[in-house]
Amino acid sequence: MKRIDLAAYGVPEQVVRCVDVPDPGPPDAGEVVFDVVAFPINPADIAFCTGSYRLRPPLPATPGAECLGRVVATGAGVTHVKPGDHVINLQRENWVQRRRVRGDDVIAIPPAIPPRQAAMLRINPPTAQLLLSDVTPMHPGDWLIQNVANSAVGRLVIRLAKAQGLHTINVVRRDSLFAELQALGADHCIVDGPNLAERVAALAAAPIRLGIDAVCGPALARIASCVADGGAVVTYGAMSGGQPAIDRGDLMFRGLTLSGFMLGRFLGRRSLDEIRAIFADLGQQMLAGKLDAPVAAVYPIEQIAEAVAHAQREAKGGKILVAPNGMI
Numbered sequence: 187m188k189r190i191d192l193a194a195y196g197v198p199e200q201v202v203r204c205v206d207v208p209d210p211g212p213p214d215a216g217e218v219v220f221d222v223v224a225f226p227i228n229p230a231d232i233a234f235c236t237g238s239y240r241l242r243p244p245l246p247a248t249p250g251a252e253c254l255g256r257v258v259a260t261g262a263g264v265t266h267v268k269p270g271d272h273v274i275n276l277q278r279e280n281w282v283q284r285r286r287v288r289g290d291d292v293i294a295i296p297p298a299i300p301p302r303q304a305a306m307l308r309i310n311p312p313t314a315q316l317l318l319s320d321v322t323p324m325h326p327g328d329w330l331i332q333n334v335a336n337s338a339v340g341r342l343v344i345r346l347a348k349a350q351g352l353h354t355i356n357v358v359r360r361d362s363l364f365a366e367l368q369a370l371g372a373d374h375c376i377v378d379g380p381n382l383a384e385r386v387a388a389l390a391a392a393p394i395r396l397g398i399d400a401v402c403g404p405a406l407a408r409i410a411s412c413v414a415d416g417g418a419v420v421t422y423g424a425m426s427g428g429q430p431a432i433d434r435g436d437l438m439f440r441g442l443t444l445s446g447f448m449l450g451r452f453l454g455r456r457s458l459d460e461i462r463a464i465f466a467d468l469g470q471q472m473l474a475g476k477l478d479a480p481v482a483a484v485y486p487i488e489q490i491a492e493a494v495a496h497a498q499r500e501a502k503g504g505k506i507l508v509a510p511n512g513m514i
């Protein structure tokens with residue numbers, strides 16, 4: 187079978203290798219074997235390839251924070267999934283054709299979810315949901331501001347916030363995105379840049395209680411400058427590659443709080459039953475067409491170098507997926 191290995195940490199399209207490795211074999215007791223139907227290339231996977239991610243295992247290493255799988259076989263004692271079920275995997279190393287994992291690591295999802303969307307259920311939907319629920323109490327009618335609003339997470343934040351009665355101001359890099367984000371439920375859209383706070387003040391009908399950042403650097407400071415006194419700012423990504431920057435007056439004089447979000451840390455506060463309940467709810471919403479993200483292209487696993495190069499392009503217009511066992 188085929189697997190993606192990193193020959194080194196470096197420029198992703200130069201270090202990814204599609205290699206032939208032995209099949210993982212049948213499941214032992216308590217294990218599940220599944221075929222990988224599709225995986226997305228997320229910004230964290232790109233960071234993993236470059237060696238700048240928080241995990242930097244010895245080489246050769248296999249990337250892949252999430253995937254959609256189809257169960258092939260189950261070991262003795264596994265009762266929550268059966269062959270043919272569609273599953274997401276809570277563990278990494280998913281850039282491969284077939285996995286053999288602990289049964290507790292897979293969660294069955296509705297088979298009718300379109301596979302391209304199901305491949306993106308594991309990370310971004312719960313990230314958007316927990317950014318809204320776990321950072322600061324938010325109530326219907328409250329306002330938030332976020333950057334990278336056209337990203338997969340940003341679009342999910344817009345839709346989940348709207349469903350909760352929250353209002354969103356959405357910061358992007360070009361005004362050609364406004365119409366599609368407003369169609370998702372965005373209250374306002376604005377292009378990032380100087381004087382953001384002044385421009386945003388003219389839009390929000392009430393003080394902004396939460397600022398959500400995934401860019402870091404001065405972009406985080408601009409988001410913070412829009413948040414009302416005593417509000418919360420959370421950073422969950424660093425698309426600029428920079429460190430968080432924030433005006434110390436915003437922290438000291440205006441009483442903002444700055445925190446960081448990582449999905450694994452926030453899911454880690456929950457029991458396996460609670461995690462399964464989160465994915466059951468998000469899976470139903472995805473099935474109902476309430477949560478989705480645009481897909482720009484799907485590649486076969488042999489074209490992994492082209493796929494990771496495409497995933498790093500500006501304004502790529504959606505996720506890049508890989509379908510290791512045939513096109514979806």
Ligand SMILES: NC(=O)c1ccc[n+]([C@@H]2O[C@H](COP(=O)([O-])OP(=O)(O)OC[C@H]3O[C@@H](n4cnc5c(N)ncnc54)[C@H](OP(=O)(O)O)[C@@H]3O)[C@@H](O)[C@H]2O)c1
Binds near residue numbers: 229309340447448449
């Ligand atoms: N902490 C966590 O647990 C967690 C979980 C999931 C995701 N994340 C983070 O969430 C962020 C979004 O992930 P995603 O999968 O939703 O991304 P995505 O769909 O691949 O979209 C990437 C977004 O980043 C923007 N972008 C790229 N480079 C930028 C820069 N230098 N300055 C400003 N914007 C830039 C893109 O804008 P253009 O369209 O203009 O190119 C696009 O909106 C990433 O930082 C990711 O690491 C974190």
